[in-house]
Amino acid sequence: MPEAMESQVTAGTPLLSDASAVKIAARDVNVFYGDKHAIKGVNLDIKQNEVTAFIGPSGCGKSTFLRSINRMNDTIDICRVTGTIALDSGNVYDRSIDVVQLRARVGMVFQKPNPFPKSIYENVAYGPRIHGLCRHKDELDEVVMGSLERAGLLNEVKDRLDQPGTGLSGGQQQRLCIARAIAVNPEVILMDEPCSALDPIATAKIEELIDELRENFTIVIVTHSMQQAARVSQRTAFFHLGTLIECSDTEQVFTNPIHKLTQGYITGRFG
Numbered sequence: 001m002p003e004a005m006e007s008q009v010t011a012g013t014p015l016l017s018d019a020s021a022v023k024i025a026a027r028d029v030n031v032f033y034g035d036k037h038a039i040k041g042v043n044l045d046i047k048q049n050e051v052t053a054f055i056g057p058s059g060c061g062k063s064t065f066l067r068s069i070n071r072m073n074d075t076i077d078i079c080r081v082t083g084t085i086a087l088d089s090g091n092v093y094d095r096s097i098d099v100v101q102l103r104a105r106v107g108m109v110f111q112k113p114n115p116f117p118k119s120i121y122e123n124v125a126y127g128p129r130i131h132g133l134c135r136h137k138d139e140l141d142e143v144v145m146g147s148l149e150r151a152g153l154l155n156e157v158k159d160r161l162d163q164p165g166t167g168l169s170g171g172q173q174q175r176l177c178i179a180r181a182i183a184v185n186p187e188v189i190l191m192d193e194p195c196s197a198l199d200p201i202a203t204a205k206i207e208e209l210i211d212e213l214r215e216n217f218t219i220v221i222v223t224h225s226m227q228q229a230a231r232v233s234q235r236t237a238f239f240h241l242g243t244l245i246e247c248s249d250t251e252q253v254f255t256n257p258i259h260k261l262t263q264g265y266i267t268g269r270f271g
């Protein structure tokens with residue numbers, strides 16, 4: 001892009017024209033940790049049944065923004081969020097929102113696999129049980145098996161469901177955490193660098209799984225790997241110093257970004 005044009009391009013991103021495809025709509029979202037302004041006036045639409053990747057240099061606010069979607073930031077005393085994040089039509093920051101229910105609708109998978117110190121079966125059964133989703137043991141068994149199957153783990157663990165989840169390999173533990181998230185039938189799954197602790201083979205399995213899961217779920221993934229963002233996502237959002245610089249189709253972000261900061265990041269000039 002010529003220099004003159006470049007300078008006219010300001011940070012920001014067009015919102016989606018087809019409102020029916022929007023699962024999450026963030027408007028003028030700001031996040032503060034005490035005096036630190038970590039997320040600055042973010043407006044972003046996240047499309048239903050797609051994978052949206054958040055990329056950007058370390059400390060730019062990817063995880064902070066991700067965690068604000070299901071109010072995980074509520075657990076940090078000094079953290080304050082302003083603006084609105086609508087999940088379908090309801091603002092997740094509305095006073096009437098039950099945060100436990102919200103986190104059932106918007107599940108989360110973390111950087112480091114974190115199975116409970118319980119059996120493989122109990123790891124997956126926990127959520128449906130506390131949310132009262134199953135009336136009988138048979139029903140619970142079905143949900144547990146179905147979730148393990150959808151997480152691509154059932155074949156590897158079906159003969160040792162009573163063994164500790166922590167005894168599985170790292171990649172299997174992460175798929176167990178995904179099965180645990182799926183078991184409560186969420187609408188959205190947030191993934192915060194889900195492969196950063198995994199080897200390339202385990203990473204490839206999770207990436208394949210993410211691609212399958214988008215048929216039924218809306219997925220948002222934070223990743224440090226631009227190759228991963230390019231492989232798994234349909235849309236990519238680039239953050240810089242707490243600002244959303246641009247969000248568009250992944251192919252466009254990686255081949256023809258609008259903003260020179262995005263260009264600089266994807267070509268490795270900074271970050």
Ligand SMILES: Nc1ncnc2c1ncn2[C@@H]1O[C@H](COP(=O)(O)OP(=O)(O)OP(=O)(O)O)[C@@H](O)[C@H]1O
Pocket residue numbers: 033036038056057058059060061062063064065076
């Ligand atoms: N609990 C916290 N208390 C105070 N400041 C925080 C806290 N968590 C994050 N921050 C600050 O907010 C900013 C954004 O951090 P965040 O972890 O969201 O960035 P990130 O893009 O996910 O970084 P990384 O890629 O390194 O994980 C950083 O300046 C960080 O130091």
